[in-house]
Amino acid sequence: MRARALPIETGGEAMVFMHEDCPVARSEGFRARARVEIVANGHTLLATLYRATGELLADDEVGIPHSLLDRLSLEDGEELTVRHPQPLSSLSNVRGKLYGHRLAEPGLQAIISDIAGGRYSDVEIAAFVSGFAAQPVDVEETAALTRAMLAAGDRMQWPADRVMDKHCVGGLPGNRTTPIVVAIVAAAGLSMPKTSSRAITSPAGTADTMETMAPVALDIPAMQKVVEREGGCIVWGGSVNLSPADDVLIRIERALDIDSDAQLVASVLSKKLAAGSTHVLLDLPVGPTAKIRNSQGADALTHLLETVGTQCGLKIAAMQTDGTQPVGRGIGPALEAHDVLAVLGNKDSGPADLRERALALAAGLLELEGTSRNDARAAATSLLVEGHAEAKFLRICEAQGGFRTPGKARQTRDIVAPRPGRIAAFDNRRLARIAKLAGAPQRAAAGIVLHTRVGQMVERGEPLFTIHSESRGELDYAYTYAARNEDVVRMEAP
């Protein structure tokens, strides 16, 4: 059989096509949606087979999406073999978990190694994710899952023996503390090589926000150079292969909207361990429209994170924070960057809540590293107030390729209060949706700016928030949705 590149993009899903009259498919008994193994140049790839019925392919060709050809180091037209895959023996462990058996570490490692190697279909991954959601998972299993996910990817190394890290579990719009925390901690002389993600379902990831102020797509040697010079960095983690199984699991968990504390803990901790971190502070926003809905859930998660993290050799603490409303004013990459710069510059326009959270997290990291609580808070505050954090941040930006000023959107439109009253609550999820409809994160300057906080009194006609867009179409789109969802900002009678 010969490879034939197909001009399609499957988002990482392994699918191949063979002609319905292909003699190999017939004699091997390959049916539509069968799992097949492609072998070429010493690489193997498990894929789902579909049939081509017309002139898309010759009957001795195997159609392969071009992105998958790279995974096989294969060129269009080259020879390959298609065969029945060996049964995946690790699937019996998945079935065992579904039927209520405990998973031992070797079984978990076999599963995770097969998932990271692309050998599980989405349906099989869904069964694994479901098993962890449906059956109790104990601390030992969670720790074993963490180690298995760590073992399946690369691991970064740093010259410092203490490597600081922070992570926010479950997004909260505008919660862009990372650039401020890294600046303070690095200004304190500690090492904090931070890799951050781009937005997946949110209007901005830390990497998107940071990118409006400096380049973030650094490879590992470039990142190491920045950290060597400045102690800290804020770069995009996407070019690094840390915990590859986690990315796959997250995609299926998101599709099903199910997760388990065990998988959340293993996901977070395996990535921190793979990044070479030794001291990790976790930010857990708790609120009715946040990922963690109540303090019971937060307490259980805190306990599991701290226990498993400690077992895996981390100095770790989790901090429960207010998740009832967005943080700062801006929601969207550049709008959040303006908030970050205002806090770093000690401007009056710097949102007090963003400043307070960043200080608490920075102090928490200093404390985790050994400073007393009072000294840690005082040190973090003075590094910010005296301008050391801002100076450090600008030097980090320079080291990453040069500071730039985040942009401003061309089109804006206010959403005003329909009646006088007191702000009772924000719906974080629908606010995020409005910011995305306005163009965030693809258009860096798009998003929304909030003008009110919970508890505040407003008059009829007073602006509640402003939509920022780069085009009239996107502005209208976001405005229409916002106007139809008046209760995104819930108001009570004055």
Place this chain on the structure above:
Amino acid sequence: MRARALPIETGGEAMVFMHEDCPVARSEGFRARARVEIVANGHTLLATLYRATGELLADDEVGIPHSLLDRLSLEDGEELTVRHPQPLSSLSNVRGKLYGHRLAEPGLQAIISDIAGGRYSDVEIAAFVSGFAAQPVDVEETAALTRAMLAAGDRMQWPADRVMDKHCVGGLPGNRTTPIVVAIVAAAGLSMPKTSSRAITSPAGTADTMETMAPVALDIPAMQKVVEREGGCIVWGGSVNLSPADDVLIRIERALDIDSDAQLVASVLSKKLAAGSTHVLLDLPVGPTAKIRNSQGADALTHLLETVGTQCGLKIAAMQTDGTQPVGRGIGPALEAHDVLAVLGNKDSGPADLRERALALAAGLLELEGTSRNDARAAATSLLVEGHAEAKFLRICEAQGGFRTPGKARQTRDIVAPRPGRIAAFDNRRLARIAKLAGAPQRAAAGIVLHTRVGQMVERGEPLFTIHSESRGELDYAYTYAARNEDVVRMEAP
């Protein structure tokens, strides 16, 4: 957007393609593997979106596999709309089941109706199947699932108020009792309109075997005419839309190799109810390489089948049978048909075990209908021995379009005993695999013929079984596998 037919066949999976530069996909924020809703001509279809990157599509085209165009009653080039789907509210019931909540009937009906309507992705179906495997399911839930699956499809009606049916749970190679049982029961004057399946993973389904003796692809009016004239029929059920959700669930259960008694019971009973049956006898083969491995499992399943079946208004009984070795001699459509005809003709070559099972099942149905046990067995036996069953079978074949003699394969090769000994066991699964490698069921005359039974003594070089194939290539393929898997027939020292 305009529809563009793509020459691919996805085996029922709903996938569509849009160009990466498509402005609609960009402005709506559709990512690769997003779920999208296609609207055209008043039909809607939920599908998974993939991207085309080259010249496969124009950027205002939506590429749709041609088989899916039919589901939308859409022609190549016609207008359609692509939009974000409404969230599937029934998914919260799936998550509830995973988290251990009982599923009430309305929740189950919403799930099954969405699955039958093609609104669940494979990943979502996998989570549903996993939930039923991982959490306890009680009798009420099983009955509710049965009714929900029944409600999601068509239901057949018959003039007789007593409609006999039989079903074998979990295949056993060669267990082709149905044509014999239908012939005896119809010869006894009862109504038995049997719809059977083609092979999915086995070397022969009842419909495949029957097709070597008479046409089986009858539509409902034609089937009704046969039953009106002869009391019974044996036709392919594939042209009838009975319990459509079941076909979807079975596909995912098979991919995961997981199932639950609840889903098995609902699957079997919903199809029997949809076929209009009132009296159902179930054949449960029990053996180490059968679907039901031991008598404990068989007892639990028998209890659940009988309780739920009775709740759903059926007269029902389950009969546990020997599942330790194949039934009859032939494995493969025509080879099994030869066994069936030999039993019906009371020939010496008629396998005794096939005859005995068919008689037991036919007598079981007569007993279920009200005859005493002794009378039922005597009646079934005399109908067979006196030739009434054979005559009825031939008349049914004529009514279905004409009897024909099953063919014989051109190539055969023996597998012989490597040493003298006693036959200890057969591996049903690998015997089935050899028959499939030989060409069954696509080549009707292909398969294997067994020459020994468990307990029998054989000499070195004595034939254990013969492989039948239509081509030299298939014969060699099956022979090589059989020679490499000597322990398919396990032998003990004499």
